[in-house]
Amino acid sequence: MSGIFAPGTPVRVRDDWPETRGPVHIRTPHYLRGKPGTVVRRLGTFPNPEDLAFARPAAERPLYHVAFAQDAVWPDGRSGDTLLVELYDHWLELDEHRQEPGP
Amino acid sequence: MTTLLETDGEKLLVALRTVLEAKGIATAQEIAERIAVTDAGSPAQGARMVARAWVDPAYRAQMLQDGAAAAEALGITMRGAPPLGVLENTPTLHNVVVCTLCSCYPRAVLGYPPFWFKSAAYRARAVRDPRGLLSEWGTVLAETVRVQVVDSTADYRWMVLPMRPAGTDGWSEEKLAGIVREGDMIGVTVPAAA
């Protein structure tokens, strides 16, 4: 479920493949689908490129900078190194298993 | 339509220019003017921003907070340009920029992207083996440095603010800008005083 993600929120990129359902324009790289990351900051809101690409009315969506550990993304990923990727909110979900325990 | 689209690109361009000129959509004059404007962009613009950030902590802070405003402050026109994000390198963090999906690049401050930035090899390797990739340029980073690969997937364009190298004490901004190269602001190389 998309929503407002505070900096530091553990998230997971949706493991979805719209490419299999018809012509699309997706800006979520394949290598991040289903992977765990952490929100760094909100970058603003922008019209959804998935719709702009087909000249459809495009809703403004929040865009986040999300950090990923290399070794969480690649089988040969180097521990300690990271990736930082712009992702739209509708591609992110709270990673329930990695949330901070409550007070 | 496919056969038409398979026409040799050079022929297709000539045909498009002819048709678009006739319709007043893009004249030869407009094309020539646009080429001149784009050609005026170059890494020297970004280098001036880096040099200013090296000597002026307030400018550095502005650059990291709002890249476009920082560019405008140095007379670089950012009207119509996408938001500019600036990634600061530190003794423990080295940033490298890539666009795995296409070739997004901060053209307003760096000019046309280099040939290699647009290549399949760069786009594939940068996010998975950045250290191996950087060794193509002879760039080796210590184990204690975290390499962060920034994949430009959306509306921002990213440039790296490299660290000021040793041996540059007392240098003028102009001299400092002179050692900042295109690759330094993408993150495949680091500037050196030599």
Next chain:
Amino acid sequence: MDSNEPRAHHDLGGVSKFLCEKVDIEPHALTDFDREVDALVSIVRMKRLMTVDELRRGIEAIPEETYHRLSYYRRWVRSLADNLIRKGLVTEAELQAALRRE
């Protein structure tokens, strides 16, 4: 990792096939063709006749083998033509006629 994925062919991050390819780090000067295509796309975008997203979609629609064979700006000019025709800004007939006169 990637062989079973329904990955779009332009989505190149980490793709095994390219991991052993050396990067050609030499500077390659832009040709007149490159500059003109770049300028034409800029003008069409500035006049709000096409977005960068539509340009990208058109590039991504290029069949895989052709995508990798075409130079960067040849992909652009193909996508530009594709989009202009789809939007009815130029017709196939007009382009064909212009090609015949070359």
